[in-house]
Amino acid sequence: MTGPEACSTEKKWIIGELALMETNVARPLLPRTYIERLHLRRPDSCFEAYLCISGHSFAVSRARRTDFLHSRELFYYDSLSFERRQKSFLLGRYCAKQAISAFLPEPDMRRFSIHHGVLSQPIVRHSASSNVQIGISHCDDCGGAIAYPEELPMAIDLERIDDDRMHVIQSQCTPEELALSLSLPVPAATGLTLLWTAKESLSKELRCGLMSPFQIFEVKDVEPQPDSFIWTFRRFAQYQATSFLIGNTACSIITPRKTEMTLDTGEINKVVCDPYPD
Numbered sequence: 001m002t003g004p005e006a007c008s009t010e011k012k013w014i015i016g017e018l019a020l021m022e023t024n025v026a027r028p029l030l031p032r033t034y035i036e037r038l039h040l041r042r043p044d045s046c047f048e049a050y051l052c053i054s055g056h057s058f059a060v061s062r063a064r065r066t067d068f069l070h071s072r073e074l075f076y077y078d079s080l081s082f083e084r085r086q087k088s089f090l091l092g093r094y095c096a097k098q099a100i101s102a103f104l105p106e107p108d109m110r111r112f113s114i115h116h117g118v119l120s121q122p123i124v125r126h127s128a129s130s131n132v133q134i135g136i137s138h139c140d141d142c143g144g145a146i147a148y149p150e151e152l153p154m155a156i157d158l159e160r161i162d163d164d165r166m167h168v169i170q171s172q173c174t175p176e177e178l179a180l181s182l183s184l185p186v187p188a189a190t191g192l193t194l195l196w197t198a199k200e201s202l203s204k205e206l207r208c209g210l211m212s213p214f215q216i217f218e219v220k221d222v223e224p225q226p227d228s229f230i231w232t233f234r235r236f237a238q239y240q241a242t243s244f245l246i247g248n249t250a251c252s253i254i255t256p257r258k259t260e261m262t263l264d265t266g267e268i269n270k271v272v273c274d275p276y277p278d
């Protein structure tokens with residue numbers, strides 16, 4: 001969406017009752033689910049995207065899966081043998097369908113589906129002609145998705161901060177990248193994981209994933225913001241990654257450079273890291 005309306009900086013995150021008010025429909029909202037309408041301001045245009053992050057349990061999404069999965073997705077889910085994949089599939093699909101549902105808008109999440117392209121990239125199938133694009137990520141108990149217009153490419157990546165993975169991350173970084181991540185005002189493992197998600201989100205944006213040498217996604221610089229970090233890239237000067245923390249999970253969102261994005265990281269943390277059980 002372009003034009004002055006979309007350029008409004010008014011805060012418009014939508015959760016629970018607010019989600020109902022904005023779209024006048026009852027999408028099942030599972031626990032610890034955060035949905036935000038992101039305003040994306042470019043020097044000469046404005047766009048909107050929808051972010052959904054959720055930390056609900058596998059037991060909940062398994063019990064409620066028929067509320068949000070399309071019959072094709074249910075069929076695929078039933079073919080999965082491993083619980084780990086069943087869990088990540090449901091978490092990622094739930095977030096993706098919430099974000100797409102708000103973007104279209106299409107209140108009934110069972111009326112559209114997400115399938116994989118030949119590079120395993122997620123693709124939205126919906127009867128209405130729409131150029132809605134979707135990015136998905138999941139790690140352990142946290143899932144995230146971003147629905148965005150084709151005009152403004154985006155991607156998302158989530159990674160739990162895990163000391164045991166640090167040697168793997170370090171082995172994929174240049175000395176300059178290590179120095180940049182260690183310069184951040186966060187513990188070393190946190191800085192490295194934020195860096196990793198910035199690079200992995202770029203790899204998704206380019207649709208190649210980690211099938212390409214990770215070095216090509218090398219970061220060039222990082223700029224601390226009040227509640228996030230903005231990375232730029234050595235070989236992909238047209239992109240930037242905004243990284244932030246959701247509890248013990250690092251999250252990065254890729255946008256084209258010179259894109260200002262509204263993002264309420266405090267509210268995301270409050271909702272997704274809610275300590276009450278499902």
Ligand SMILES: CC(C)(COP(=O)(O)OP(=O)(O)OC[C@H]1O[C@@H](n2cnc3c(N)ncnc32)[C@H](O)[C@@H]1OP(=O)(O)O)[C@@H](O)C(=O)NCCC(=O)NCCS
Pocket residue numbers: 088089092093118119120121122135136137138139157158200203204205206207208209210211
């Ligand atoms: C994409 C990739 C980096 C994801 O990393 P990950 O840490 O394992 O997983 P995440 O949870 O962050 O992201 C997984 C999601 O990324 C998306 N994804 C997968 N491949 C993608 C690609 N090429 N481009 C963009 N997104 C992709 C999917 O939606 C997937 O979720 P889903 O399978 O539940 O739909 C990794 O899987 C990869 O390198 N894949 C290579 C894909 C490829 O080239 N396949 C060729 C055909 S075999």
